[in-house]
Amino acid sequence: xxxxxxxxxxxxxxxxxxxxxxxxxxxxxxxxxxxxxxxxxxxxxxxxxxxxxxxxxxxxxxxxxxxxxxxxxxxxxxxxxx
Numbered sequence: 001x002x003x004x005x006x007x008x009x010x011x012x013x014x015x016x017x018x019x020x021x022x023x024x025x026x027x028x029x030x031x032x033x034x035x036x037x038x039x040x041x042x043x044x045x046x047x048x049x050x051x052x053x054x055x056x057x058x059x060x061x062x063x064x065x066x067x068x069x070x071x072x073x074x075x076x077x078x079x080x081x082x
Contacts, residue, residue, distance in 0.1 A: 001055040005033075005079040008063050012046040014071020021069060025050065028062045 012018065025032065031054035038047045052059055059076060067074040 001057075003031075003053050004056050004059060005051070005053050005081065006059045007077050008050040008052060008059070008066070009075045009077070010046075010048040010050065010066060011073040012048065012071065013044075013073070014069075015044075015046070017069045017071055018046075021048075021066060021072060024062065024065055028052070028054070028058070031058060031062075 010021070012021065025035065031052050033051040033053055035048060035050045040047055052062070054062075056078070059078075063074045063076045066072055
């Protein structure tokens with residue numbers, strides 16, 4: 001199956017979900033190119049970007065699982081290259 005390069009943008013508004021979020025990212029670690037997290041203390045949120053190279057269904061599955069966590073929002077952007 002063809003892989004796609006994508007970025008999953010994550011906003012964390014519930015810090016109680018950080019452990020579960022990290023567990024999910026770890027379980028998809030073979031596909032993750034890199035990640036960057038920024039705590040935004042003025043708003044009590046965290047902003048995380050995850051670069052991933054995986055089949056589209058894997059990217060969608062990870063994004064969906066993350067987005068179902070309470071207090072976590074995600075948005076995925078795909079590269080136009082296949």
